[in-house]
Amino acid sequence: MPQSTSTIDVRPKRTLPLKLYATTSVGLEEVLEQEIKRIGGREVTVGRRGVAFRGNLETVYMANLWLRTAHRVLLNLVEFDAPDRKALYDGVRTVRWDEHLGRKGTLAADAVSNDSDLTHTRFIAQVIKDGIVDEFRDRYGTRPNVDRNNPDLRVSARLLNNRCVLSVDTSGERLHRRGYRPSFGFKAPLMETLAAGVVLLSEFDGSTPFVDPMCGSGTLLVEAALVARQVAPGLLGREFGFMRHPSYDRHLWRQLVELAKSQMKNDEECAIFGSDVADESLRAARASAAGAGMDDVIRLRKADIADLKSRTEGMVVVNPPYGERLGEIEQLVELYQTLGRVLKTRCTGMSAHVLSGSPYLSQKMGLKSARRDIVWNGAIKCRLLHYSLY
Numbered sequence: 001m002p003q004s005t006s007t008i009d010v011r012p013k014r015t016l017p018l019k020l021y022a023t024t025s026v027g028l029e030e031v032l033e034q035e036i037k038r039i040g041g042r043e044v045t046v047g048r049r050g051v052a053f054r055g056n057l058e059t060v061y062m063a064n065l066w067l068r069t070a071h072r073v074l075l076n077l078v079e080f081d082a083p084d085r086k087a088l089y090d091g092v093r094t095v096r097w098d099e100h101l102g103r104k105g106t107l108a109a110d111a112v113s114n115d116s117d118l119t120h121t122r123f124i125a126q127v128i129k130d131g132i133v134d135e136f137r138d139r140y141g142t143r144p145n146v147d148r149n150n151p152d153l154r155v156s157a158r159l160l161n162n163r164c165v166l167s168v169d170t171s172g173e174r175l176h177r178r179g180y181r182p183s184f185g186f187k188a189p190l191m192e193t194l195a196a197g198v199v200l201l202s203e204f205d206g207s208t209p210f211v212d213p214m215c216g217s218g219t220l221l222v223e224a225a226l227v228a229r230q231v232a233p234g235l236l237g238r239e240f241g242f243m244r245h246p247s248y249d250r251h252l253w254r255q256l257v258e259l260a261k262s263q264m265k266n267d268e269e270c271a272i273f274g275s276d277v278a279d280e281s282l283r284a285a286r287a288s289a290a291g292a293g294m295d296d297v298i299r300l301r302k303a304d305i306a307d308l309k310s311r312t313e314g315m316v317v318v319n320p321p322y323g324e325r326l327g328e329i330e331q332l333v334e335l336y337q338t339l340g341r342v343l344k345t346r347c348t349g350m351s352a353h354v355l356s357g358s359p360y361l362s363q364k365m366g367l368k369s370a371r372r373d374i375v376w377n378g379a380i381k382c383r384l385l386h387y388s389l390y
C-alpha cells in the first residue's frame with residue numbers, strides 16, 4: 001500500500017467513540033483505509049464500498065478536511081433489524097432527532113439497500129423522512145421541511161441483510177465536489193476522488209515530475225498537485241454538513257484548518273505537466289488548476305501524445321479515452337499503440353500508470369504491466385495498470 005505524504009498524523013485528543021463510516025468507490029477501500037489511519041481514525045476496518053472507523057468530533061472534521069478518496073463521512077446513530085416498513089419506521093423513531101436538527105431546519109434522506117427485503121431506496125428514504133417528521137410533530141407540533149438539494153440535515157440509511165444503519169451525513173454535499181471544477185461542462189472528467197485514488201495508488205509523493213499527456217479537464221493534475229503541496233482538499237472553500245449540525249464546534253474546526261494551512265508546502269518545487277490535443281480540454285484544465293490555486297505548479301501545453309517530450313525521471317499517469325461502442329473502440333486502437341510506443345521510446349527510466357476501461361485497448365499498448373488495480377469509474381470496471389519503463 002502506498003504511503004501518501006498527503007495527510008498528517010493527528011491523534012484524537014479526547015476519546016469519544018463515535019462510530020463513523022466513510023464511503024468510496026469500489027476498489028479504493030484500502031487506499032481510504034490508509035488515509036483514515038493517517039488522520040488518527042481508530043478501529044479501522046474495510047467494509048462494503050467504504051471503511052468503518054471510530055473517533056471523536058475532531059476525527060469527523062479531520063476526515064472531511066483531509067480524506068482525498070472518501071465520498072462522504074457518515075456518523076452512525078443507530079443500527080436495527082428492518083425487514084419491513086414498520087420495523088424501519090420504529091427504528092427511525094428511536095433516535096432523538098432534535099439533537100441533530102433545529103425545529104425550523106430542513107431535511108433530506110437517502111438509502112442504499114443490498115440483500116434486504118426492503119429494496120426500493122426511495123420508499124426507504126420516505127419512511128425515514130416520515131419518522132423524523134412525526135417525531136417533531138409529536139414533540140413540538142412543528143414539522144421540518146424536506147429540501148433535497150441543500151438541507152440542514154442529510155440522513156443516510158444503509159441496509160444489508162435486513163439490518164439497517166442510520167447515519168447523519170457529516171459531509172453534506174459529496175466530498176468529490178472540492179470546488180475547483182469549472183462550471184462549464186467537460187465531457188468525461190474523472191471524479192476527483194477517483195483521480196486522487198489513482199494518484200495515491202501510483203505512489204506519487206511530489207518528489208518527482210508528474211506527467212499527464214491526455215489531461216482532459218486536468219483532474220489528475222490537480223489532485224497530484226494537492227498531494228505534492230500537501231493541501232487538504234477540504235481547504236478549497238466548500239462547506240460541510242457538520243457546519244449545520246447543532247454540535248458544530250467552530251473553534252475546533254478553525255484550529256484544524258489553521259493547522260492544515262501551516263502544513264502546506266507552498267515553497268516546494270514540484271513539476272506537474274499536462275498536455276492534451278484538444279483546446280476545450282486545455283481550457284477546462286486551466287480553469288481547474290486556477291480554481292484549486294494550483295496554476296503556479298501545473299504547466300499545460302497543447303500537444304498530441306505522439307509529440308510527447310522525452311524524459312527520464314518521474315511518472316506518466318494517464319486516463320486515455322476508452323470508448324463505449326465497438327466502432328469507437330476500433331478507432332482508438334491506433335491511439336493506444338502510439339501511447340505504448342511513446343512510453344517505450346521516450347519515457348525510459350520513468351514509471352507509467354494507465355487507467356483504462358478497456359482491456360482490449362490496454363493490450364494494444366504492447367507493454368507488460370508490473371502490477372494492476374481494479375477500480376470502478378461509476379458503472380465501468382477499469383484497470384489501473386502500472387508499468388516500469390526500462
Ligand SMILES: C[S@@+](CC[C@H](N)C(=O)[O-])C[C@H]1O[C@@H](n2cnc3c(N)ncnc32)[C@H](O)[C@@H]1O
Nearest residue numbers: 189190214216217219277278281304305319321
Ligand atoms: C478520458 S479524457 C481524460 C479525462 C481527464 N482525466 C479528466 O479528468 O478530465 C481523454 C483525453 O484525451 C485527449 N486525447 C485524445 N486523443 C489525444 C491525442 N492523440 N493526444 C493527446 N490527447 C488526446 C482528449 O482530448 C481527452 O481530453
